[in-house]
Amino acid sequence: xxxxxxxxxxxxxxxxxxxxxxxxxxxxxxxxxxxxxxxxxxxxxxxxxxxxxxxxxxxxxxxxxxxxxxxxxxxxxxxxxxxxxxxxxxxxxxxxxxxxxxxxxxxxxxxxxxxxxxxxxxxxxxxxxxxxxxxxxxxxxxxxxxxxxxxxxxxxxxxxxxxxxxxxxxxxxxxxxxxxxxxxxxxxxxxxxxxxxxxxxxxxxxxxxxxxxxxxxxxxxxxxxxxxxxxxxxxxxxxxxxxxxxxxxxxxxxxxxx
Amino acid sequence: xxxxxxxxxxxxxxxxxxxxxxxxxxxxxxxxxxxxxxxxxxxxxxxxxxxxxxxxxxxxxxxxxxxxxxxxxxxxxxxxxxxxxxxxxxxxxxxxxxxxxxxxxxxxxxxxxxxxxxxxxxxxxxxxxxxxxxxxxxxxxxxxxxxxxxxxxxxxxxxxxxxxxxxxxxxxxxxxxxxxxxxxxxxxxxxxxxxxxxxxxxxxxxxxxxxxxxxxxxxxxxxxxxxxxxxxxxxxxxxxxxxxxxxxxxxxxxxxxxxxxxxxxxxxxxxxxxxxxxxxxxxxxxxxxxxxxxxxxxxxxxxxxxxxxxx
Numbered sequence: 001x002x003x004x005x006x007x008x009x010x011x012x013x014x015x016x017x018x019x020x021x022x023x024x025x026x027x028x029x030x031x032x033x034x035x036x037x038x039x040x041x042x043x044x045x046x047x048x049x050x051x052x053x054x055x056x057x058x059x060x061x062x063x064x065x066x067x068x069x070x071x072x073x074x075x076x077x078x079x080x081x082x083x084x085x086x087x088x089x090x091x092x093x094x095x096x097x098x099x100x101x102x103x104x105x106x107x108x109x110x111x112x113x114x115x116x117x118x119x120x121x122x123x124x125x126x127x128x129x130x131x132x133x134x135x136x137x138x139x140x141x142x143x144x145x146x147x148x149x150x151x152x153x154x155x156x157x158x159x160x161x162x163x164x165x166x167x168x169x170x171x172x173x174x175x176x177x178x179x180x181x182x183x184x185x186x187x188x189x190x191x192x193x194x195x196x197x198x199x200x201x202x203x204x205x206x207x208x209x210x211x212x213x214x215x216x217x218x219x220x221x222x223x224x225x226x227x228x229x230x231x232x233x234x235x236x237x238x239x240x241x242x243x244x245x246x247x248x249x250x251x252x253x254x255x256x257x258x
Numbered sequence: 259x260x261x262x263x264x265x266x267x268x269x270x271x272x273x274x275x276x277x278x279x280x281x282x283x284x285x286x287x288x289x290x291x292x293x294x295x296x297x298x299x300x301x302x303x304x305x306x307x308x309x310x311x312x313x314x315x316x317x318x319x320x321x322x323x324x325x326x327x328x329x330x331x332x333x334x335x336x337x338x339x340x341x342x343x344x345x346x347x348x349x350x351x352x353x354x355x356x357x358x359x360x361x362x363x364x365x366x367x368x369x370x371x372x373x374x375x376x377x378x379x380x381x382x383x384x385x386x387x388x389x390x391x392x393x394x395x396x397x398x399x400x401x402x403x404x405x406x407x408x409x410x411x412x413x414x415x416x417x418x419x420x421x422x423x424x425x426x427x428x429x430x431x432x433x434x435x436x437x438x439x440x441x442x443x444x445x446x447x448x449x450x451x452x453x454x455x456x457x458x459x460x461x462x463x464x465x466x467x468x469x470x471x472x473x474x475x476x477x478x479x480x481x482x483x484x485x486x487x488x489x490x491x492x493x494x495x496x497x498x499x500x501x502x503x504x505x506x507x508x509x510x511x512x513x514x515x516x517x518x519x520x521x522x523x524x525x526x527x528x529x530x531x532x533x534x535x536x537x538x539x540x541x542x543x544x545x546x547x548x549x550x551x552x553x554x555x556x557x558x559x560x561x562x563x564x565x566x567x568x569x
Contacts, residue, residue, distance in 0.1 A: 097353055098352070098353070098354065104324075105349075105353070106348065106352055106353060109344060109348055112317055112344075112345065112348060112349055115313070115314040115316075115317030115318055115321070115345070115349075116317045116318070116320055116321040116324075116349050117321060118314070118317075118318050118321065119317060119318030119319060119320060119321020119322045119323075119324070119329075120321040120322070120324055120325055121321075122306070122318060122321070122322060123283070123321060123322035123323075123324070123325035123326075123327050124325060125303070126283060126303055126304060126322070126327060127325065127326070127327070129325075146311075146313050146314050146317070149311040149313070149314035150314050150317070150318075152309075152311070153308060153309070153311070153314060153318070157306075
């Protein structure tokens with residue numbers, strides 16, 4: 001399995017900070033890793049670079065998967081990581097645009113990121129800029145009506161510089177099981193791909209295949225993921241959603257990530 | 259009273275400002291589409307009648323502000339302020355972004371449409387958010403000036419456009435963001451009015467005079483930032499004040515005035531406002547004003563009851 005090191009770092013941050021959503025971060029960390037390593041045009045030395053790609057983590061509670069990648073690529077420091085959820089730190093349990101270099105939106109209240117990104121994409125079109133905008137939403141988050149409002153607008157305005165990735169770990173289906181996500185996105189007129197969200201090669205191929213040409217329809221990549229992926233103790237939907245491992249559990253988790 | 263509605267002025271101002279400033283972009287929720295066509299034609303690519311999805315329009319506008327545009331969002335007050343409140347709070351205010359929110363249909367302007375189309379808690383809601391300016395321009399000129407002064411600043415500015423005007427023609431130099439207008443000088447009581455209720459204050463002035471109350475009338479088109487100096491100075495002089503507003507009693511201009519006059523000794527303050535309950539009736543705008551006590555007669559009666567007759 002890829003990214004064991006990042007997963008270990010995530011667990012250490014949660015233990016140190018005494019807070020955090022480990023399974024949600026494990027669900028997206030492979031996606032975010034591929035984005036930052038292979039896809040996004042960003043500059044850690046100049047996070048506001050005018051020609052950068054935008055990445056918005058709309059499901060903000062997965063932010064540990066983002067933080068470890070921002071750290072790996074030099075947006076945030078060792079001290080920032082060490083001060084996760086601590087007084088004076090800039091990294092909290094949801095990403096904060098006003099504090100964290102490289103974070104494009106303060107998210108956490110679900111259902112905001114995609115609508116905000118649609119505005120960025122439309123603004124870019126008005127300004128005749130070519131920046132791409134990537135948004136990662138959760139399938140549970142997709143209960144929110146604003147996700148579909150935004151999808152509706154983006155398709156009708158043909159905002160082809162916009163790419164949505166859905167962290168499809170079936171959280172949403174715990175409550176509302178009749179949920180055919182591919183059919184829904186197709187019905188909204190989006191170019192729809194389904195990929196294994198923990199297969200870096202497949203993720204990169206899917207992202208590389210997205211056509212960002214003008215007047216094309218936007219693309220959604222439905223990434224099949226497992227909440228807590230990589231550690232059997234954490235996988236699935238249950239008490240680990242927001243829990244700090246004790247000493248024994250920590251050892252068990254680290255053994256699985258060795 | 260101007261023959262031009264404040265809403266029409268909104269469209270005219272968009273045209274004028276939009277032609278000069280290519281960063282202005284207008285998003286509407288399927289209202290005012292016809293009157294905005296001159297703007298849409300003059301400013302291609304910067305006008306969007308997005309649809310009936312106000313929270314998303316609000317977030318979109320914030321995203322546009324994020325990349326440096328000056329967005330204007332426009333539709334009916336309850337849907338833009340109450341339904342989209344979290345989008346204003348997080349996507350605009352927490353991000354520290356600038357923007358412009360222009361509504362019609364505040365208070366009970368849609369007088370026959372019932373509770374779903376009323377909005378009389380908007381000041382109270384928006385006052386909980388940092389970096390929000392709240393304006394209530396009740397003549398076309400006021401809107402034009404306040405918009406030009408605010409649209410490109412660092413705040414989120416709310417423009418509550420009333421259906422009805424107060425009928426006073428100010429000079430342009432009288433109008434400025436955060437500046438109250440002294441409409442009449444007086445010595446015994448301060449009538450502090452916002453929106454169309456300035457008319458109520460003016461209509462009551464002569465009757466108040468017969469009771470011995472020489473009324474000073476302050477007109478407030480900017481609720482936040484409130485011209486606290488003007489309010490405090492007047493109340494310190496008259497020691498009696500009545501606030502008139504088409505907003506719930508809780509959280510409106512009255513509360514701001516009370517805060518402004520802290521420290522003034524021995525003053526009396528009363529309110530003519532919408533009661534803290536739902537407005538359930540139908541009828542005309544005037545019918546609703548009557549039902550809520552927003553009338554010259556009730557103003558006079560309130561002064562007599564609460565403050566007495568001075569001669």
